[in-house]
Every structure is written in C-alpha cells, then in structure tokens.
Amino acid sequence: MSGLAKLSGVDISTVSRALNDSPLVNGKTKDHILKLAHETGYAINARARNLRKQSSQTLGIVIPVYPGSHQNLSDPFFLEMIAAVSQAAAKFDYDLIINLPNSPSEIAERRLLLSGKADGLIVIGQAGRIERLRSLGDAADRVVVWGGMIEAADYTLVGSDNFEGGRLVGEHLKDIGRHRVVFLGDIDLPEVELRYNGLMSVWNGDSADTSVKHVRSSFDGHEAYRQTLALCEGTESFDAVFAASDVLAIAAIHALQSKGLRVPEDVAVVGYDNIGQAAMISPGLTTIDQNIKLGGEILVNTLIDKIAGNPVRATLTPTKLVIRGSTVGG
Amino acid sequence: MSGLAKLSGVDISTVSRALNDSPLVNGKTKDHILKLAHETGYAINARARNLRKQSSQTLGIVIPVYPGSHQNLSDPFFLEMIAAVSQAAAKFDYDLIINLPNSPSEIAERRLLLSGKADGLIVIGQAGRIERLRSLGDAADRVVVWGGMIEAADYTLVGSDNFEGGRLVGEHLKDIGRHRVVFLGDIDLPEVELRYNGLMSVWNGDSADTSVKHVRSSFDGHEAYRQTLALCEGTESFDAVFAASDVLAIAAIHALQSKGLRVPEDVAVVGYDNIGQAAMISPGLTTIDQNIKLGGEILVNTLIDKIAGNPVRATLTPTKLVIRGSTVGG
DNA sequence: TAGCAAAATACAACCGATTGCAAAAATCAC
DNA sequence: GTGATTTTTGCAATCGGTTGTATTTTGCTA
Known part of the structure; x- marks a missing residue:
C-alpha cells in the first residue's frame, strides 16, 4: 500500500480510503489509485487489516466426524452442508475455516474463536459436545449450532424440524x-x-x-x-x-x-x-x-446477526417428504 | 497479553517468549506465566501474530464444483479429500480455509494468496482452470494441484496414477x-x-x-x-x-x-x-x-515444502483395484 | 477578492503480537 | 570481592493497514 501511495503521490491513508471506496476521497484521485492498484495487481493485506479492524471476515465450521464416533466421514450430508454454508458466507464476503476434529477432546472451537482466527463459529451436530458448547461462556455469543431443538440448550440452535x-x-x-x-x-x-x-x-x-x-x-x-x-x-x-x-x-x-x-x-x-x-x-x-441449502443460509445469517450483537432465537427450517x-x- | 504482563509483573516481550516456550526465559518465570495464561483462559491473538510473522498458519483448498460444471456437489470424493487434507494440515498446526467457487470466473485463488489469508493453496482438479493456474505467476510457488499428470502443467501436481x-x-x-x-x-x-x-x-x-x-x-x-x-x-x-x-x-x-x-x-x-x-x-x-487419505497428506506435505522454499516435484500416489x-x- | 464553508488530503495513533539489541541480574572464576 | 560470563529481562521498532483529527485546498458567496 505504501508502494501505491508513492506511485500515486498521496498519503497511504488516502490510498486506504480509495481502496475502500470512501466518500472522503475525490473521484479522480480514487479512479487513479484504483487503476494503479489494478495494474500492479495489488491486494490489501488481510493480516494487517484484520488486526486493525478486530475482525477476520472468516467464519469457522466444526464438524465432529471423528473415527469410531457417531458419524461417518463420507456422509454426503456434510459436504452438502459445507457447500451451503460456504456459499452463504461468501455472500457476506466471509471466508470459511473448516475444522474436522479427530477426537472428541479437541478444542478447536475455543481456539478459533479466542485467537480471532474466526469471527464466529458454526457447529454441525450436538453429539458429544453439549457440555462443551455450554461451557463456551461469552464466546457463545458467536456460535450457532445445527441440531435438533432441545430445551436444555443455552446456545443458539438452527435445524430442521x-x-x-x-x-x-x-x-x-x-x-x-x-x-x-x-x-x-x-x-x-x-x-x-x-x-x-x-x-x-x-x-x-x-x-x-x-x-x-x-x-x-x-x-x-x-x-x-x-x-x-x-x-x-x-x-x-x-x-x-x-x-x-x-x-x-x-x-x-x-x-x-x-x-x-x-x-x-x-x-x-x-x-x-x-x-x-x-x-x-x-x-x-x-x-x-x-433443505440443507436453506439451512446453511440460515446458519450464516443467524451467526452474522449474533456477531453484530443482535439477539436471535432458534430457527426451524422446513422439512418435507x-x-x-x-x-x-x- | 499486556494483561498477562501486568499480572505476572514482567514485560510483554517476556510473556510472548514464555508462551512460545523460548529458551530465553527463566524456567520459573515461564511456569508462572503459563499458569496465569491457563487460569485466565488467555489465547494468543492470531491476527497480531499473523501480521508480525508474515504468515497465517492457514492453507486454502479450492474445489470447483459450480453447478452445471463438471462436478457434482454431493460427490463424497470431495468430502473425503477435504477430511484428508484437513487432518494432514492439522498435524502442522495449519488451519484450512475452504472455498467452493460458484462460478468458473471466481478468483478466490489469487485473493486468498495475495491477501495473505492463506499461506498456500491446494486446488482440487484442473478442470477449466488450467490457464488460470498457469497465470498465477510468483504465487504458483505456493500452490499445489490435485490432478492427473499432464505435461503442460507448470504448477506442482499431486495425484493418483x-x-x-x-x-x-x-x-x-x-x-x-x-x-x-x-x-x-x-x-x-x-x-x-x-x-x-x-x-x-x-x-x-x-x-x-x-x-x-x-x-x-x-x-x-x-x-x-x-x-x-x-x-x-x-x-x-x-x-x-x-x-x-x-x-x-x-x-x-x-x-x-x-x-x-x-x-x-x-x-x-x-x-x-x-x-x-x-x-x-x-x-x-x-x-x-x-488412497485419498494418503493423497491429502502428500498434498499438504508438498505444499508446506514449497512454502518453505524447497523445490518439489510432481508425485503419484498408489492406485489399486x-x-x-x-x-x-x- | 476577502471570508467562510465544504471537500480533500495528510498526520499520527493504534491494533497486539514478535524480535534484535541493550541493559540488568545472576553466576562463575580467581 | 571484583571482573568476566552467562542468563534473564526490558526497550523499542516493526508488521501494514484503518481512522479520528488537523490541515490544506477548493469552491462558493457577497
């Protein structure tokens, strides 16, 4: 970005605003900078931006499919769910970190959230994780779980009926x-x-x-x-x-x-x-x-709402024979 | 981290070294800091660390399964490949960003690499992407492709025979x-x-x-x-x-x-x-x-080698009836 | 053309860690 | 006990953006 600043003869703050399409910069200046950025193949450094903005534009999806456990690694249901979530996240310009824990004891959930690698987390299935999900504390504000509606859950649930x-x-x-x-x-x-x-x-x-x-x-x-x-x-x-x-x-x-x-x-x-x-x-x-596709969309919409601080409730997706x-x- | 520094009465540089198990810090000091970190549930901020270290400990996997294209979204092959890559990456403490482009024109590859969201990229299948893969330029140093061995490829290929x-x-x-x-x-x-x-x-x-x-x-x-x-x-x-x-x-x-x-x-x-x-x-x-599991491991090993600057060659995985x-x- | 408001740009702090180097403390040799 | 080493710790720069505020430029009005 400092390179672009030199090239265009303005301050990097102006370059930053131009790349983010801020109304504060003059139209001509903006066009000039954008043209230069395009020509040089410049891409904003996500690492710096993430640090400054305290966000990573990334969601996490955790799918517990550990061997010998409850779910089969090759069940296409998961792939369809991943695809649905991924595409829904892409609409909001979020990337998706996928985590398939090998064992029930892995703690990827906390790590992804607390380290800031992910802004929010989608967990597919409650099996064997209910206690852990309950123990997330504040971090539960940024978690949505796909699963059946159970009363004891104090995390946000999305699922079909x-x-x-x-x-x-x-x-x-x-x-x-x-x-x-x-x-x-x-x-x-x-x-x-x-x-x-x-x-x-x-x-x-x-x-x-x-x-x-x-x-x-x-x-x-x-x-x-x-x-x-x-x-x-x-x-x-x-x-x-x-x-x-x-x-x-x-x-x-x-x-x-x-x-x-x-x-x-x-x-x-x-x-x-x-x-x-x-x-x-x-x-x-x-x-x-x-309706996994719709389910994925609702998961993402709900999670992004939660991240933004809006209270959300459990949601049922339609179910048909x-x-x-x-x-x-x- | 500055919180931990105050708690333990040392400089944040010492806290940083302790958390990274540096031999430069005294054993007792290290233990004390680690205990505090554990008690307070502290997790290193990945965003700051990534910026400073110029790495994100994250790999990307791109799977072109856009509708109407060559591949079916529910083909379990992909899920098994994702699982294999994810688990191989986890062994190196890398996370995995998954990208399922909706259309052939999406350019997630470049973006993920150039923005630094991913340190390297795994692309599953060459279909419809050969030209684009060729045009990656320097970024090709951090890309590995799963696919059949074709001579024209100037990117690194891994695949079964x-x-x-x-x-x-x-x-x-x-x-x-x-x-x-x-x-x-x-x-x-x-x-x-x-x-x-x-x-x-x-x-x-x-x-x-x-x-x-x-x-x-x-x-x-x-x-x-x-x-x-x-x-x-x-x-x-x-x-x-x-x-x-x-x-x-x-x-x-x-x-x-x-x-x-x-x-x-x-x-x-x-x-x-x-x-x-x-x-x-x-x-x-x-x-x-x-042998998808082995294939995933080789993909990850190869990619990490490339990222480290080691030259690598195409690899065939075993194939059996x-x-x-x-x-x-x- | 002076005076003022509005628009555009520049300055500088900040995000939270890592790390080279300097300084302080501890250990050792004599 | 003093000086030389070795350990240990602290200081401060740095990564590359974003953004609040100050400053400059432009445009408008009288």
Missing part, C-alpha cells in the same frame, strides 16, 4: 399400510430421538398389531448393514425400515436385497437427508429433505 | 471376459482422459471383437443415469461399463437395473474413487481406490 420429519415418515408408512416398523439409528442423539418421537406420535393409541422396534446404529453405514443382516436373521418380522440417515438407509437396502428381500414389496425403506445418491440407487430412496421407489414402487 | 487405474480396470474386465466396454465420463478432462487411455492400452492390438465406446458424461450422477438409459435403448450391445467416478457408476447401475439388466451377469460395472457408499450398494461396486460384486458377483 426433526419431530415433524419423523411424523411425516410415520404418516406415509401408515398410508401405505406398513405396521411393523424398524427404526434404525441411535436415539441417544438428540436429533435422532426427535425423529423417533415424531414417528411414534403417529401410532399413539393405535391397535396392537402395530409395532416400532428401535435398532441402535451409529451413523456408520457398515454398522447399519450388519444390524440389518442380523435383523433379517432374527425372528421378528417387519415390513418397513426407517433409517436416521440416507447412508444408513442405503446400507439397509443393500443388506435386505442381499438376503433376498425385495424393496419395497417385502420391506419399505425410508431415509433422512435426501442426499444426491438417494435418487440414484435402485430403487430410489424415499426420504426426508431437510420425498417419495420414491423404496416405499411405493414395485 | 490415473493411467494405471484405467489399465487395472481394463485388465480386470479382460480377465472376466468382457469385451464390449462402455467408458462413461468426459475425456476432455485430463484425469479422465488418462483413465481412458489406460483402459485402451489393454486392448491394443487385440482382435476385432473387442470395443470400447466412449459415452460423454459430466461428473453428475443424473446425467450418467440418463446416458445409461439412452445406451440401453440404443442398438449397440455392451457387457461392461467403466465409469469415471463411483457416483457415475452407482447411477449407471441404477439405470441398468431399472431397465431389467442384471449387474454383473448382463453388465459388469466398475467405478473410480472407492467412496464409502461403494461397498454399501447392491451389488457392491468394483472400483479403483486412489478393489473387486466387489458389480463385476464378479452373481
């Missing part, structure tokens, strides 16, 4: 006459529990020939595959599987088919997320669309 | 007696062309009853699905499909099955990438494993 999603699936299964449902997922996770509760709400007070069986599985497809195989080898019969994610549902379909069961004739399968692959397997996967061949084909 | 991957697939198809192969992908992309050439190399000089047909498809699963359907409706017969990615292969299987063709009995299908879902569809997908039911099941 997991209960409603579960309920929609229940209604659909009821509509197509399925009564013996397997719920595949880990209801110890808040989001999954809500989906389960939504599902159950449909059958409240119904006749005794309906049943919902909970089969615990992490978000890892291989585990879901094994669980489903075991289920087929068991004695209980079932005519529908509702999985807590599309990855689990796809694995379940694979397991069912390998056991000679037809989807959806013998067993209807429903997933959750509506990832790209859901439409591209055979049969197509009926699933819940959380996408019906494909895994429930009504055949 | 795409030719060898294609060759391995060819050998395998030959072994199982398939002769009429459809190659599904866009050979205008350097990586895909190499895979295609590898495949072709197997049949060089063979008898006339073998054929390889190129069906152009972007990396979008929906397009591959339509192309495969059209293929089934065409007159040419084929007994194998080699797709340029697993996402395409999965879509192709879906299309084949929906047309009543059996995989692998009627048509064998091979993918590329070995994403998590490849093992979880029915039948399991035979595919090429690029993973055989599953989509070619030898049934």
